[in-house]
Amino acid sequence: MKTIAQKVIFYLLITTLVFITSCRTEETESIQAPEDEVLVANSSIASLMQKTSTNDGSNDNIIDKANCFNLKLPITVMANGNSITINTEEDYKIIEYIFDDDDDDIDTLTITFPITIILRDFTNVTINNYTELSNYSSTCNGENEIDDDIECLDFNYPITASRYNTNNEVIESITITSDIQLYSFISNLRSTDFVTIKFPIDVRLYDGTQLTIINLNELKEIIETYNDNCDEDDDYDYNDDDCNECNQDQLLNILTNCSGWTIDKLERYGNDYDDYYDDYTFNFRADGTVSAYYANNTDYGTYTTTGAGNSLIVTINIPELPYCNNNWVLHEISKYTETKIDLRVGENDRMRYKNKCN
Numbered sequence: 001m002k003t004i005a006q007k008v009i010f011y012l013l014i015t016t017l018v019f020i021t022s023c024r025t026e027e028t029e030s031i032q033a034p035e036d037e038v039l040v041a042n043s044s045i046a047s048l049m050q051k052t053s054t055n056d057g058s059n060d061n062i063i064d065k066a067n068c069f070n071l072k073l074p075i076t077v078m079a080n081g082n083s084i085t086i087n088t089e090e091d092y093k094i095i096e097y098i099f100d101d102d103d104d105d106i107d108t109l110t111i112t113f114p115i116t117i118i119l120r121d122f123t124n125v126t127i128n129n130y131t132e133l134s135n136y137s138s139t140c141n142g143e144n145e146i147d148d149d150i151e152c153l154d155f156n157y158p159i160t161a162s163r164y165n166t167n168n169e170v171i172e173s174i175t176i177t178s179d180i181q182l183y184s185f186i187s188n189l190r191s192t193d194f195v196t197i198k199f200p201i202d203v204r205l206y207d208g209t210q211l212t213i214i215n216l217n218e219l220k221e222i223i224e225t226y227n228d229n230c231d232e233d234d235d236y237d238y239n240d241d242d243c244n245e246c247n248q249d250q251l252l253n254i255l256t257n258c259s260g261w262t263i264d265k266l267e268r269y270g271n272d273y274d275d276y277y278d279d280y281t282f283n284f285r286a287d288g289t290v291s292a293y294y295a296n297n298t299d300y301g302t303y304t305t306t307g308a309g310n311s312l313i314v315t316i317n318i319p320e321l322p323y324c325n326n327n328w329v330l331h332e333i334s335k336y337t338e339t340k341i342d343l344r345v346g347e348n349d350r351m352r353y354k355n356k357c358n
Helices: 004-021 044-053 089-100 130-137 179-187 216-226 248-257
Strands: 069-071 075-079 082-086 109-111 115-119 124-127 153-155 159-165 170-176 193-197 201-205 210-213 262-268 281-284 289-294 297-306 313-317 326-335 339-345 349-355
Touching: 044 153, 044 179, 044 216, 075 089, 082 089, 089 326, 115 130, 124 130, 153 179, 153 216, 170 179, 201 216, 210 216, 248 297, 248 326, 248 339, 262 281, 326 349
Parallel strands: none
Antiparallel strands: 069 115, 075 082, 075 109, 115 124, 153 201, 159 170, 159 193, 201 210, 262 349, 281 289, 289 297, 297 313, 313 326, 326 339, 339 349
16 A cells, blocks of 8 residues: 555656646646656557567467467367377477478368467457357468567566556556556556556566666667567468577487487488488487497497577588488477487488487
8 A cells, every 4th residue: 555655746746747748728638748757548658568568379370370369278189190288388399299200291280179269458269160260360460470569578577556547536556467467457548547667677588688677768768679679480380490499508418318319310412311220329428429339330420519599500420321420400309209309401401310218
């Protein structure tokens, strides 16, 4: 509960703003309050804050191929004949692993209805069949088209605000703890509402950087600066960003803590060599050496890693096994029924190690 002193200070601020920026006439005039001090309905900063808190519908495009809504979990789908219950966003990876398993098949996915979709304003809608789903998805912008939601930064919650209503002269203290609450709060602002936010607040950029904001003007500048500074991933290609979070330590930990790797995918120069190294087992050591064991023989070589994310390079050199050797790009690390390390170069070269070790 606000103290009497706090109420007086807030009331004096609003009263001063009204006196300076408006005149009482027979006609109602809008009050133009300084945006670095007071948040008002329909202001540019209010619009930017709402767009930043808008529900992002692109995270489940592997299922619904729609950027303006997402699916309320859990749901059940069939991916290439496999029944999967999706309980969390991480489970979308399971569908991707199944689709990635074979590049030569036709991937199919069916949804078990009814489902619930969550629109950009967080409204929930029950969907009973593909026709109803298509009616909603057809209203979304297409792949990588400009849309209203701002995905390159997020608010850190909670955010504390005070709202003063000039009609009833009531001061209300509000704590906002989520995007849905912030979106609703701004949507319901009236022309008679004046809001002050308790600064500083923090925002998180797409790369994990945390920024501390001290007033509304600075918040407006930050949102406008970083609005288009990232790939919002508003496409339907679930293969294009598999290793955003990949790093050398993660890869080396997986490779060196599991023994007996085998190759289940091998394509070189446009040719399929999946069976070329059948019955070979590979062991990667922390000192950068690798050995391949087969038919009572062992071949030795080296491997190195450089870079990070989608530019993490794995250089393999086993002189006796030329089809293994390349400056491979780490495409994906998958852990579904097996652990798989998928390495690729361009459109034609691919090698994938697999192991049951987790």
